[in-house]
Amino acid sequence: MEGKRKKILIIGGVAAGPKAAARARRCDPGAEITIVEEGSFLSYAGCGMPFYIGGMVEKHEELMATPVGVVRDAAFFRNVKDINVLTGTRAEAIDRENKTVRVTNLATNETYDLPYDKLVLATGSKPVRPPIPGVDLAGVYTLGNLEEARAVRRAVEQGARRVVIIGGGLIGLELADTLGTKAGITIVEMMDHVLPTLLDPELSVLVERVLRGKGVQLFLGSRVERIEGDGNGAVARVVTTAGSFDADLVVVAAGVRPRVELAREAGLELGETGAIKVNEYLQTSDPDIYAGGDCVENIHLISGRPVYTPMGSVANRHGRVIGDNVAGGRDTFPGVLGTAILKVFEMNIGRTGLSESEARRLGYRVESFICPAPDRAHFYPGSKPVIIKLVADASTRKLLGAQILGPGDVNKRLDVMVAALSMGATVEQLATFDLAYAPPFSTALDPLTHAANCLRNKLDGRARSINPLEVKKRLAAGEDFVLLDVRTPAEFNEVRLPYPNVVFIPLGKLRERAKELPKDREIIVFCKVSLRGWEAQTILESLGFTNVSFFEGGIAAWPFELDTSPRRS
Amino acid sequence: MEGKRKKILIIGGVAAGPKAAARARRCDPGAEITIVEEGSFLSYAGCGMPFYIGGMVEKHEELMATPVGVVRDAAFFRNVKDINVLTGTRAEAIDRENKTVRVTNLATNETYDLPYDKLVLATGSKPVRPPIPGVDLAGVYTLGNLEEARAVRRAVEQGARRVVIIGGGLIGLELADTLGTKAGITIVEMMDHVLPTLLDPELSVLVERVLRGKGVQLFLGSRVERIEGDGNGAVARVVTTAGSFDADLVVVAAGVRPRVELAREAGLELGETGAIKVNEYLQTSDPDIYAGGDCVENIHLISGRPVYTPMGSVANRHGRVIGDNVAGGRDTFPGVLGTAILKVFEMNIGRTGLSESEARRLGYRVESFICPAPDRAHFYPGSKPVIIKLVADASTRKLLGAQILGPGDVNKRLDVMVAALSMGATVEQLATFDLAYAPPFSTALDPLTHAANCLRNKLDGRARSINPLEVKKRLAAGEDFVLLDVRTPAEFNEVRLPYPNVVFIPLGKLRERAKELPKDREIIVFCKVSLRGWEAQTILESLGFTNVSFFEGGIAAWPFELDTSPRRS
Structure with a gap:
């Protein structure tokens, strides 16, 4: 009997791996399931790291526990799920012909082969560590694992106050949010806006306004040239194209890359994003080898194109599909939408x-x-x-x-x-x-x-509206148009657009006062949100004005200058 | 020119009516649009009444204002939207042949005919006022309009402390929530559970537990027989099949009925729910008469059957479709899902x-x-x-x-x-x-x-789970089975199911201690939520147990007795 148990071998113990193992166990009570994990922690919530660093999550063990406080360590997997877990064990190479994986016990340096019938690669991702001079100084961290997160938190607890974050993406901004009250934060981002791959620019600007309002220094469109040490091997200063900043602590949050060495050396196909290519069953080019989580690319459900969007949620969904399929099922993973959410103050x-x-x-x-x-x-x-x-x-x-x-x-x-x-x-x-x-x-x-x-x-062509970026461009180009503000006097007194072509007529007075407006000039209306802007467009058109539009988002989403100086009505 | 303007006449000024008027104006700047409203208030948020009564919304004007504080009165509709509004005016009868509506000015008693090309019925609903003796006493209210809401709020502010709510549906519970901290609340509900048309019984019970925990007295499966006065025409006591309760204030929240008199007398088709029947364009059986909001029935998107589910959100969506169509468009309203949401403490x-x-x-x-x-x-x-x-x-x-x-x-x-x-x-x-x-x-x-x-x-037949109601039924019937609790000792000490057939084995010990369980008896597992319950089912089955299931929702959703007495591990 023992010799006939299906051998399911899983490389990677963070998200997709343990999920695949647990699901496989439920679908096949008889299989022999083994997880190989290089690190010492298993099945932890990597997405919780910024909150652990900021102290909102007190102990790193909380990131490793189930909701009822059971820590998912090797004993838990053994006792509850009948799954073997080998931590501190590195997978070195896959022998696809003999269906074995060579592994090394990192504590003893012992190397041996583990056989498999079905192999799962859940090797995850590693942070990009750009080839900047000084990136290896003490006090420069990426957030590749829980050990690094603990080191960053310790540094802040021990007094690091000048924190430079390299990268204004999701992780960089989450860190700014969680550390913002404990340290002075400087963010250096190569692109012209924060969250450059997530938002359109007119919305990124609204996020930048919040960050600056909380005292975060932003250097956009700026590149880090080098990190300088204090002479004792510790970080002292970050030199960028926008200037130099003293730093007690540097966190590189410049994205992650899929860990594909094992797959590549085994001759498995990689996709155009550089991540492992899988089909809808999450099978690699070798039908006995599945892959999921941060090491694979996904199909974007809207564009139909491969994308690399590593997310803990996706890794968990992958795990279930893989667990089903290695146990003989035929579940599918249709793709992703690149969904992301974060809190910035x-x-x-x-x-x-x-x-x-x-x-x-x-x-x-x-x-x-x-x-x-x-x-x-x-x-x-x-x-x-x-x-x-x-x-x-x-x-x-x-x-x-x-x-x-x-x-x-x-x-x-x-x-x-x-x-x-x-x-x-x-x-x-x-x-x-x-x-x-x-x-x-x-x-x-x-x-x-x-x-x-x-x-x-x-x-439908009823509402003629334009993006605020378009308005700003035309203001900058000196084009001739009226910016018609149709808000109430109270709203006007609170905040205004600071441009000379602004005309103020509250919506309720527009029908009677429309004669004050020129019929031969273009009119771009706005209000607080844009609803009254459209109402005004309708009114003016019914009165014979032919060149009227409104801009979207109104004052509430205007990404540029605002005049909030006190004004009496 | 004037004679050729399309005449759009709208009966009803609360939700669907004003929305239809505003939309029609945007789609047809030349139309002559008139709203006839019997009451003195226009376009108010009826769904806000419980919150106004509870004082969370301070002034009733807030329910009538736009988000920027503009009150939507007749002058607003005239100045901003070029819409005529006749408040205090009752529609008496529709003359479909001559396309006129007879109306009465309630202040002057003057009666006259208003012509229409397209007529919109947005006559709303009226609260059910059950034929209970004493229902007309002072201090007995329904919440049919803002005036009644103001009277209820005044009564509570002036000291009404013993409040009886007749009806444990959505409005009754919202009122209990908003008044719960200011008065003693008794709810009398004819059905066996609160929210009887919204929830399945095992979930209603969880709501009842919250209400009782907040000191609300619940009398379910009980009927009000009469309301007794104090001898001066004011309410003093409510007599029900479950007993009699002193009352300073009685609110009848027994649902609403569509106001269809005008439609019925004009010979328009009513649906099987008793509300006005409309097609997907929201046209009545007369193609020049549209209807929307609380006076019509809708098609349920899942069952395909007509349902009567009056909601402010639906009324607003109706209004837009009708506004489009009376202005010559062909927009459709596909139906409803009976969505509802409320907060109860x-x-x-x-x-x-x-x-x-x-x-x-x-x-x-x-x-x-x-x-x-x-x-x-x-x-x-x-x-x-x-x-x-x-x-x-x-x-x-x-x-x-x-x-x-x-x-x-x-x-x-x-x-x-x-x-x-x-x-x-x-x-x-x-x-x-x-x-x-x-x-x-x-x-x-x-x-x-x-x-x-x-x-x-x-x-898929993998998880064999049953509803908690089923467990309770089998407990009550004295059936022989083991209730296996697989939570942690800490969880067990905090709260337990108080039944003699409960056996406690934490999940982590189940593989080694499974031999303590009988293989010839049925085992129903549970945990806090049901995930470990399923895990336990899988484990026991892999160990040769053949009659194992788990119950859904675990302790977290168990709707019956719980033992929370202190216990040491």
Whole structure:
């Protein structure tokens, strides 16, 4: 009997690996399942590292425990799941012909072969460590594993106050958020905006405003040239194209790369992103070898193209599919939407599907709309704004993506968009969703319904709206147009656009005062969010004005200068 | 010119009416648009009434204002939208042949005819006022309009402390929530459970536990026989089949009925629910008369059957479709899911689609699963549980409905389910959604993903699970089985099921101690949520046990007795 047990061997013990092992055990109680993990920790929540570093999660053990506090160590896997776990053991090479993996026990240096019937590669990713002079100094960290996270936290606890983060992506910003109250943060980002792969630029600017408001120094479009030491091998200063900064601690958050050495040397096919290529069953080019988690590339559900979007959530979903399939099942993993969410101080930021820039690069005929709205009934205590940008294919009216941010409930609208995009919804279908409404939770027309309706109006040619970037470009080019502010006097006194071509007429007075406006000049209307802007466009057109548009997002999402100096009505 | 302007006449000024008017104006700048409203208030958020009564919304004007504080009165509609509004004006009769509506100015008693090209009925609903003796006493209110809401609030402010709510539905519970800290609340509900049309009974019981925990007195399966006065025409006491209660204030929250008198007398077709029947364009049986909001019935998107589910959100969506169509468009309203959400003290409660009871009544082959899970990473501060019940068609694996409740983020998961149901998703599709994950927002596998996977395991015959109601029924019938608790000792000491057939073996010890269990008796396993329950089923089956199942929801969703007396390990 023992000789006939199917041997399932899994390389990697963080997310996809343990999940695949657990699922395989449930589907095949008789299989012999072994996990090989190079590190000493198993099955930990890598995404929790920024929160552990910031102290919001007190002990690193919490990242390794189940919700009821059971630590998922080797004994747990053995006793509960009947799974062998070999920590501190490195996989060196795959012998596909003999179906064995050569491993080394890192403590004893003993090397031996483990046989498999089905092999799972869950080798994960490693942080990019750019070839900057000085990157190996003490005090320069990446966040490749829990040990490094512990070292960074210890450094802050021991007094590191000048922290330079190299990279303004998701992890860099999460770190700025969790460390922001404990240290002075400088972020150096090569691209022109933070979150450059996640958001369109006009929304990244809103995030940058929040970061700067919290005292984070941002150097965008800047490159790190070298890291200088203090003469004793510890970091002292970061030299960039934007200047030099004293640093007690440097965290390199410049993204991650898939760990594919084992796969490459075994001759398994890699994809165009450099990650392991897998089919919908998560099989590599060798049908007895599966791969999942951060080491593989995925198919983007909207574009149909391979993308590299390493995420703990995806790794867990991969694990279940692989566990099913190595146990004889035929489950499939259809792909990803590149969903991401993060918190940057009081701002929640989410995105899924394609951004407008991505969609344009891919050749779609794109239409988009930016729509701020309160996240719950404005009369209910605690109502906060969210800003939604929807991106759609103007030819098919199918939704392509969404970016949502603000202090309000971004999380909910983001996941509704994930569902809508997963199911191929059109803008019209989104507008008809029977979304939940009660004042503590939403508005009678949810912000998403409202955003969908606005985009429909634009697609139908009813609403003539433009992106705020377009307005700024035309202001910069000195073009002649009227910027018509139709808000209330109270709103006007609070904050204004500081441009000489602004004319202020509250919406309620517009019909009677429209004669003050020139019919021969272009008029671009705006209000707080853009709804009254559209109303004003309709009114002016009904009065014979022919060159009227409004800009999207209004004051609430205006990414450039604002005049907030006190003013009496 | 004037004579050729299309005349759009709208009866009803609360939700669907003003929305239809505003949309019609945007689509047809030349139309003559008139709203006739019987009351003195216009376009107010009726769903905000419980919160106004409870004082969370300070002024009733806030329910009538736009988010920037503009009150939507007749002057607002005139100045901003070029819409005529006649408040205090009652529509008496429709003359379909001459296309006029007879109206009465309630102040002057003047009666006259208003002509129309397109007529919109947005006559709303009226609260059910059951024919109970004494229902007309002073101090007995329904919440039919803002005036009544103001009277209830005034009564509480002036000292009414003994409040009896007749009806344990959504509005009754919202009132209990908002008044709960200011008055002693008694709820009398005819059905056996609160929220009887929204939730399956095992979940209603969890809501009842919260209400009772907050000191709300619940009398279920009880009927009000009469309301007695104090001899001066004011309410003094409510006499029910469960006993008599002194009362300073009685609120009848026994549901609403569509206001269809005008439509019925004009010979327009009513549906089987008693509400006005409309087609997908929201046209009545007279193609020049549209209807929307609380006076019409809708098609349920899952069952395809007519339902009466009056909701402010639906009324707003109706309004846009009608506004489009009376202006010459062809927009459609596909239907509803019966989505509802409410807050009852610290518990959020949502539902959409069909409940299990509804689905069974409709003849579906139903499978369901109850799955509690933390709403965000358990290691992140503020993580709270949600309990998800998914209902699916076992033949097609399509999702039929969801009920979600708990102190955690119910709102988000509910609207994801709305999107999934709107698009006809299967359980498998739900499980693959690339939902957002970061520790402040969710878990690596979102509770919905997890619930979908659990239901898949059950549909596939892997997980043999039963509903807690079934366990209770078999306990009550004195059936012989072992209730196996596989939680940790710490969990066991905190709370236990108080039944003599409970055996306690922590999951980690189960493989070694399984021999203590009888192989010839049925074993029903449970844990805190049900995940370890399933794990235990798998373990026991691999050890040769053949009659093992687990019950869904574990201790976290157990709706019956719990022993929380202190116990040392």
